[in-house]
Structure formats: C-alpha cells, structure tokens
Amino acid sequence: MSASLTRPRVGVWLIGARGSVATTVVTGCAAVTAGLHPPTGMVTETPAFTDSGLPALSGLVFGGHDTVDCPLPKRAETLTAGGVLPPGVATAVAAELAAADREIRPGGPTPGDTRSEAELITAFADDIRDFARRHRLRRTVVVNVASTEPASQGPGAPLPASTLYALAALRAGCPYVNFTPSEGMHHPVAAREAEHSGLPYAGRDGKTGQTLLRAVLGPMFAQRALTVRAWSGTNLLGGGDGAALADPAAAAAKNAGKERVLADTLGTVPEGEVHIDDVPALGDWKTAWDHIAFDGFLGTRMVLQTIWQGCDSALAAPLVLDLARLTARAHEAGLTGPLGDLGFYFKDPVGDGPASLGEQYAALGRLGERLRGAGAPAAGSTPGAVAGEGPARPQERPQDEETQGRRA
Numbered sequence: 001m002s003a004s005l006t007r008p009r010v011g012v013w014l015i016g017a018r019g020s021v022a023t024t025v026v027t028g029c030a031a032v033t034a035g036l037h038p039p040t041g042m043v044t045e046t047p048a049f050t051d052s053g054l055p056a057l058s059g060l061v062f063g064g065h066d067t068v069d070c071p072l073p074k075r076a077e078t079l080t081a082g083g084v085l086p087p088g089v090a091t092a093v094a095a096e097l098a099a100a101d102r103e104i105r106p107g108g109p110t111p112g113d114t115r116s117e118a119e120l121i122t123a124f125a126d127d128i129r130d131f132a133r134r135h136r137l138r139r140t141v142v143v144n145v146a147s148t149e150p151a152s153q154g155p156g157a158p159l160p161a162s163t164l165y166a167l168a169a170l171r172a173g174c175p176y177v178n179f180t181p182s183e184g185m186h187h188p189v190a191a192r193e194a195e196h197s198g199l200p201y202a203g204r205d206g207k208t209g210q211t212l213l214r215a216v217l218g219p220m221f222a223q224r225a226l227t228v229r230a231w232s233g234t235n236l237l238g239g240g241d242g243a244a245l246a247d248p249a250a251a252a253a254k255n256a257g258k259e260r261v262l263a264d265t266l267g268t269v270p271e272g273e274v275h276i277d278d279v280p281a282l283g284d285w286k287t288a289w290d291h292i293a294f295d296g297f298l299g300t301r302m303v304l305q306t307i308w309q310g311c312d313s314a315l316a317a318p319l320v321l322d323l324a325r326l327t328a329r330a331h332e333a334g335l336t337g338p339l340g341d342l343g344f345y346f347k348d349p350v351g352d353g354p355a356s357l358g359e360q361y362a363a364l365g366r367l368g369e370r371l372r373g374a375g376a377p378a379a380g381s382t383p384g385a386v387a388g389e390g391p392a393r394p395q396e397r398p399q400d401e402e403t404q405g406r407r408a
Contacts (some may be wrong), residue, residue, distance in 0.1 A: 008138035009171030012324045013128050013174070015165045016042070016146030017064025017104045018031035019240055020084065020284050021179075023075045024317040025145070026062050026083055026100045030093035033058045041318030043364070044325050052371040053332070054325040063131045064105030065124060066166065067110050072101040082283045084313050103131055109161060117159050124168030134174075139331055141324045142176045144203075145316070147244035149182040163187040166172040170197045175331045177323045179316065181348070195337070200330045202323060202339040205347040208315040209233060209308050210274075210288035211258050212357070217292070217304075217376075218265030219356035227295040231262055232272035236288035241312060260348055264355030279293075283315050288349045319345050326367070333374035341367035 001144045015024040031037045039045040044054055076090035082291075090097065108120055115123070144162055152160045159167075162182035169176040170193050178184035178201075181360045185194050185201055192199055207215065210233060221228050222301040228232055288308040295301025296302050323345055330339055344360035354360055 009061050009135065010324075010328045011061050011063065011128075011132055011135065011137040011140030013131065013140050013142045013169075014062065014064035015107070015142065015144040016066055017062075017100075017161070018066040018068050018070055018075055019074075019145060019147070020079060020313040021145040021316045022064065022066075023072055023079060023097075024084065024313040025320045026072060026097060027076055027079075027090060027093055028317045029060055029062075029321060030096035030145075031089050034093065036092060037086070039314070039318070042322055043205060043318075044322045048102060048365050048369045051375070052329065052368045054329050054371070057321070057325075060105075060321075060324065061135050061137060062100040063105070064100075065105055065107035065127065067107045069303060072097040072104075078214035079284065079313065081340065082285075084284050085393075087355050095149065099136045100272055107161070109164075114131075117164060120164050121171060122169045124165060127176060128168065128172040131319050138170070139328055140168075140174045143175045143324055144176075144178045144180050144182065144184055145320060146182070147240050148180055152183055152187060159187065163190050165330075166190045167193060170194060170199060173199065175199050175327045176201040176203075177320075177327055179320060179323070181205040181208040185350075198336050198376060200327055200335045200337065200339050202327055202342040203350055203351065204350075206319055207261075207345060207347050208312060208314055208319065209286065209310055211261050211291065211309055211347045213290070213306060214258065214261045215265065215355065215357040215360070217306075218262055219358065221292075221294060222266055227293060228266055228268075228270040228292060230293040233258070233274040233290045234287065235274065235276045235286060235288050236282060237276070237312065238278065238280045238282035239284045239312070241286075249324055256358050258347060261355060278325075285309070326371075329371050330367075333371055339367075342374045 014025065014026075016022055028037070032039045032042075039057075043049070052207060072152050073090065073094055077083060079085045080087060080090050107124075109115065113120075128140060128142065131137075145167060146162065148158050149162055154161075160183050162178070162180065162184040166176055166178070166184040166187075167190050169298065170190070176185055176194075176199070178186075185191060186205060214384060241290065259269065286309070290306045292304040292306075294302055294304070323342065326342060327339065338351030340349060340353040341352070341363045342348030343353040344364045354361055
C-alpha cells in the first residue's frame with residue numbers, strides 16, 4: 001500500500017464555507033481526486049513538492065462555519081450556471097459536496113446574537129474539535145475564506161468576527177490561514193495568543209490577480225532602474241466580493257495589501273490609487289486594469305498598461321488547497337509561528353520574507369525541501385496532535401461584552 005494511502009486524514013475547516021471560493025475548493029478537490037480534471041494552478045502538485053510529505057488531496061476532509069444556509073450542492077449549481085465550474089462536475093461530485101455541507105456549522109455573530117465574545121470563541125472551537133474527533137483527524141487547518149471585513153475600530157471595540165474565528169482555531173489547537181484582508185490573527189488580541197500557542201499560521205489576503213502581476217512588474221522596474229512616477233488601478237468585480245468591497249472601509253482594507261506590494265518592491269510609493277467598483281452583472285468574474293507611468297533614459301516618459309480578466313474563485317481555490325496542505329505538513333513537522341516562506345501566496349504576508357514573486361517562489365521551494373527532510377513527529381509531540389486538541393487557550397475578554405453582528 002502506498003504511503004499516501006496510509007497517511008492520516010487531515011481536516012480543512014473553512015470560514016465562509018458556503019461562499020464561492022469554499023465551494024470551488026471542495027468541488028475542485030473532489031474533481032482532481034477523481035481524475036476528472038488536472039490540478040492546474042496547484043503549486044504543491046508540481047515536482048518541487050514531490051516527497052515533501054504533504055497530505056494527499058484524497059485525505060482532506062472539509063467542514064466549516066458560515067452564516068448562510070444555501071447548501072453546497074445548490075451553490076455549486078449556481079457557480080456552474082455562471083461559468084465558474086465546468087458543466088457536469090458538480091453533479092459528478094455531488095456526494096462529496098453533500099458530505100462537506102453536513103459538516104458546516106452556524107457562524108456568527110449574527111444580528112441579535114446575545115452570546116459574549118468568549119462564548120462565541122468557545123462555541124466555534126467546540127465545533128472544530130467535534131469535527132476532528134468524529135472523523136478521527138490527525139490535525140485540522142482552519143482557513144478563512146469569508147468576505148472582507150472593515151478594519152476594526154481600535155482598542156475597546158468589539159473583536160471582528162475574523163478574530164473570533166482565529167482565536168477559536170488557537171483554542172482548538174489548529175494551524176490557521178487567513179486568505180482574506182480581514183484582521184484575523186493580525187488583531188493584537190489574537191497576535192498575542194498566537195505568539196504563545198506553538199502553532200504555525202499564515203496569511204493574509206490571497207494574491208490571485210492584480211497584485212500577483214504587481215509583484216512581478218514592481219521588481220522589473222526596480223531592477224532595470226526605471227523610475228515609476230505613478231501607478232493607478234481599477235477593479236471591476238461582482239459576486240459576494242463586489243458587494244462586500246462596496247463598503248469603503250472594506251475596500252480600504254483590501255487596497256492596503258496592494259499598496260504594500262508596490263512599496264516593498266519599488267522602495268517607494270508612487271502616485272495613484274486603486275479603485276474597486278461593484279458590478280453585480282460580472283458575478284464571480286473580475287477585470288483589473290493598471291496604468292503605470294514611468295521614466296526611462298534621459299527622462300523619456302513612457303506608459304505600461306495591463307488588463308487582467310479572471311475568475312476569482314478559480315484563481316483562489318488551488319491556492320487554498322496548497323496552503324491547507326503546506327500548513328498541515330508544517331504543523332506535522334513541528335514548525336511554529338508565522339510561516340514567512342508562504343509569502344508567495346499573500347499580499348500582506350506574516351513573518352519576514354522577500355516581496356518579489358521570484359524570490360518568494362524560491363523561499364517556497366526551500367520550504368518544500370525543508371519539509372522533505374523533516375520526519376513526522378511522534379504522536380502527541382506537537383500542539384493539537386490528537387483530534388484537534390491543543391493547549392492554546394486564548395485569554396477571554398469579559399463575559400458581558402456585547403458582540404457585533406458580522407457575516408461569516
């Protein structure tokens with residue numbers, strides 16, 4: 001029997017489990033496992049990660065939290081009608097979608113929810129532990145793929161929902177990945193707990209389109225000693241992301257990562273802004289346009305324009321699968337704290353690491369080599385080693401603090 005068939009199963013707990021990205025993740029994993037489609041876009045399926053000990057796609061078990069009740073099979077039908085999923089695939093993997101849907105638990109806080117923040121954290125952590133226990137999972141990775149939240153209001157304000165989920169992941173002894181611009185583990189309350197948890201974590205804000213291109217072009221200008229005078233951009237998108245980012249505060253959180261990539265790769269912040277427009281008719285498809293004004297030799301003024309058109313869910317899903325596998329393996333290998341070598345996947349990565357895509361890819365490759373040389377630790381030797389249990393227990397805020405309604 002092959003090693004991949006004997007390896008323990010790994011849980012992937014998705015925050016926003018009935019959204020477009022999560023649905024595409026579950027559908028895509030099942031389709032690739034069944035041999036219906038190749039693993040296009042999955043870096044972990046390339047030769048660089050052969051024998052790195054990553055969990056097999058067939059060994060991933062999905063569950064999650066969400067505040068909506070549209071079943072995954074129905075959501076997959078909608079994505080098929082919108083051209084996100086190819087015809088016939090959702091039907092072919094209907095059993096896998098239904099199984100994942102049965103593992104989705106109510107999220108929160110929702111309007112009218114009277115539970116305290118501490119009670120919400122406990123409830124979310126209990127859901128994750130129960131999932132891991134029932135499926136006899138060796139470990140579970142929590143991945144936030146929910147809609148973008150506005151930035152929190154500062155000290156004394158209610159904790160954002162993304163941070164409640166991050167604290168619940170720590171409480172359950174689970175590695176955590178923030179694929180969104182929301183605060184999550186970046187909030188000071190969660191950051192303190194993460195530092196002492198002994199768990200690996202990664203994020204934030206998946207780099208899927210416009211910023212992916214910026215991470216390539218920024219170093220090009222810097223390395224060729226070309227002076228960028230202005231860099232402006234526009235995003236047109238629909239679906240849940242378009243609706244969420246219509247909120248100026250949420251859009252500001254999203255744009256912060258885009259601006260950071262330019263600052264880190266150019267060494268300066270050029271003039272110009274990124275505008276995000278909600279166009280519901282586009283559904284899960286988006287168009288990103290960039291206008292770059294730069295100076296060449298003898299001050300000759302030139303312009304580069306790019307247009308990126310793509311499906312956000314299809315761009316994000318293989319990255320989420322990569323991150324779940326890499327983070328689970330890092331946990332198994334005993335790695336702790338911020339996984340800076342996963343910066344290849346993020347606009348605003350945690351830990352120390354390079355900003356250009358080429359250097360980030362090299363760092364990711366080195367992580368693959370490190371994981372290849374790391375054996376699996378003995379049972380119970382890493383945090384959360386058995387059924388998602390772990391020693392990490394976030395310091396609870398006062399029980400009488402009010403919660404703030406937030407959509408998972």
